[in-house]
Amino acid sequence: MTDTPDIPRDDDLFAAELVLGLASADDVSTARRRMATEQSFAEKMIFWQERFAAMTDSIEPVKPRAKVKKQMLARAFPTPRTPFFQRVWLWQGTSVAALLVAGFLGVQLLEINTRPDSGQPIVLAAQLTSDNSALRVLAVVEPIKHEIALRRVAGVPAPDRALELWAILPDQAPVSLGVLPDQETVRVLVPEALRSQAANITLAISDEPVGGSPTGAPTGDVLAAGAMTEL
Amino acid sequence: MQTDRQEIENLIARVALKDRDAFNQLYDRVSAKLFGVSLRVLNKRAAAEDAMQDTFVKIWNNADRYNANGLSPMTWLITIARNTAIDRLRARKKGHQDIDTPGFELVSPGLNPEQSVVASSEAARLSGCLDTLEEDRGSAVRGAYLDGETYADLAERFNVPLNTMRTWLRRGLIALRECMSQ
Numbered sequence: 001m002t003d004t005p006d007i008p009r010d011d012d013l014f015a016a017e018l019v020l021g022l023a024s025a026d027d028v029s030t031a032r033r034r035m036a037t038e039q040s041f042a043e044k045m046i047f048w049q050e051r052f053a054a055m056t057d058s059i060e061p062v063k064p065r066a067k068v069k070k071q072m073l074a075r076a077f078p079t080p081r082t083p084f085f086q087r088v089w090l091w092q093g094t095s096v097a098a099l100l101v102a103g104f105l106g107v108q109l110l111e112i113n114t115r116p117d118s119g120q121p122i123v124l125a126a127q128l129t130s131d132n133s134a135l136r137v138l139a140v141v142e143p144i145k146h147e148i149a150l151r152r153v154a155g156v157p158a159p160d161r162a163l164e165l166w167a168i169l170p171d172q173a174p175v176s177l178g179v180l181p182d183q184e185t186v187r188v189l190v191p192e193a194l195r196s197q198a199a200n201i202t203l204a205i206s207d208e209p210v211g212g213s214p215t216g217a218p219t220g221d222v223l224a225a226g227a228m229t230e231l
Numbered sequence: 232m233q234t235d236r237q238e239i240e241n242l243i244a245r246v247a248l249k250d251r252d253a254f255n256q257l258y259d260r261v262s263a264k265l266f267g268v269s270l271r272v273l274n275k276r277a278a279a280e281d282a283m284q285d286t287f288v289k290i291w292n293n294a295d296r297y298n299a300n301g302l303s304p305m306t307w308l309i310t311i312a313r314n315t316a317i318d319r320l321r322a323r324k325k326g327h328q329d330i331d332t333p334g335f336e337l338v339s340p341g342l343n344p345e346q347s348v349v350a351s352s353e354a355a356r357l358s359g360c361l362d363t364l365e366e367d368r369g370s371a372v373r374g375a376y377l378d379g380e381t382y383a384d385l386a387e388r389f390n391v392p393l394n395t396m397r398t399w400l401r402r403g404l405i406a407l408r409e410c411m412s413q
Contacts, residue, residue: 007401016404018335020375021317022382035335045335046301051411053306054357055376056313059271061263064283068266069258072284076291077251 015044019052126203128224135163135224139203146190148203152180155223157207164208166218167194167201174204179212202227239304247294254291261305262287265312272316272377278323282316289315302336310336317379360410368403371396 009017017023018031034041124141135155141148150165157163157180165188166174177188190198206213207220239260245253265286269279289311297307314336361369367389374380380388386396 007398007405009401012408013401013404016408017400020372021314021379022375022400031335042301049302049310049336050306051357051407052372052376053309053313055361055373056264056268056271056309057358059264059267062267062270063263064266064280068280068284069262072258072287073255075284076254076288 011041012044012047015041016048016052019045019048124199124201124228124230126201126226126228128203128205128226130222130224132221133223135205137203137205137224139226139228141190141198141228142187143198146192146195146198147187148177148190149187150180150185152184160210161220162208162210162212163205163223164212164218166204166206167191168204169194169197169200169202174218176213176216177203179208180205199228199230236304239308243290243294243297243304243307246291247297254287257290258287261308264305265308268309268312269316272313272379273320278319279316282319283312285319286312286315307336313376320379321381356411357407360407363410364403364406368399368406371400372403372407375400 007013014023014027014031018027023031031041031045035045036042123143126139128135128137128139133155136153137155138151138153139148163180165177165180167177167190168174175191175194177191180186190201194201202225204218204225205223206218207223208218209220213219239257242253242257242260246257262283266279266283269282269286270276273279273282286308290308293311297304302310361372364372371380371385371389374385374388382393382396382400385400386393389396389399391399
C-alpha cells in the first residue's frame, strides 16, 4: 500500500489548511495571489479564518506589563533620526570644572607661549564626551598655529572601526578633520575657512569604518562631542 | 450605543488614518486578549511580549487593509496575533519559517465591501463541532492552530505516515464543515 492521501484537496480544504498553517511555501504564494483575485477563494479563506479564530475564545485575556506598550509604541513610531548636528548640540553643555581641567591639561599640552608683547591669546578648549560612550577627548586650540591639540583621555575605537573628528559650525555641514590615530595625542590643523569662527566650532567624533567615512559626512554614531569654550 | 464590534471597527478605521490616539485606545482595548493568545502559543512571557509588540506594529502598518478584508475586527486582530506568534514559534524550533511574509489576514482579498462576515454565534459553533470529531482529529486541528504543528509534527505525534496524517486531518475538516453548516 502506498502512502498517498486518499482525500483530494478541494479549494475549501486547501483554504482550511492554509489558515491552519499546514500548507507549503509554494501553496502559500499561490494562495496569496488567488486571494487577491478570486472572490470565491477569498470567501473560503475568510470562512475558515473566522471559524478557527473561535479556538481562541476560551483563552483568558492576560494584561501585559506596562513597559510592553511603551516599547511597542517606540517601535511603531520610530523617531526620525535627529540630524547630526542637532544631536551634537544636545551635548554642548560642558561643566566649568571639566573645562578647567581641559584648560590645565591643554595648556600643558601646548606649552602655549603667552608672550607679554602679544597680550594674552584667547584659548579655546572643548571637552568631547557623551552619555552613550566611554570616549573622552580634550581639545585645545592653539591660536597662533591654528592647530587643535587633542588628547584622548578615555575610550578606544571599536575593533575594525575608526574615530573620525569633525568640526561643525552652526547650521553648516560637518567638516572632517580626519581620522584620529591610535596614539593618545594628536594635532590637527584648523581648515582655513573655519579659522575666523573657531570660537563657534563644535567638535564631534563619530564611529566610522576604517579609513574614515566613505561619504564625506558622518555615517556612524556620535561617540563624543563638545563645543569650544573660551578659557 | 455602539456595539463592541462597531467600536473596535471604528478604532481600526481611525488607526488606518494614522490616528495615534485611536491606536492607543485600541491597544488598551484588545491587548490583554491578544497577549493571552500570544502567551498561549508561545508559552513564555518574554517571547509573547515580543510577539505582541510585532503584532501591534503590524496592526499600525496594515490597518488600511482591514476595511476590505471581510473579517470581523476581533478575528482580524486575533489572527494577526496568532500568526505572528506561530511564526516566532516555528522560527525558534527550526531556524526559519516564512517569518517575513505577511499572513493572509494582511492580504486585501478581492471582496465586495458589502460581503458580510459570519455572525459570531456561527463561528462559536466551531468548539462544539471540534468536540464531536474523533478525539485525535480534534486535537490535530487544535495543535495546528494553537501550537503551530505542521503535518510532519502531527504525523510524528500520532506516529502515522505523513499522508495518512493528511487524510485524517482532511476527513476531520470535512466533518467540521458539515457540523458547522447544520
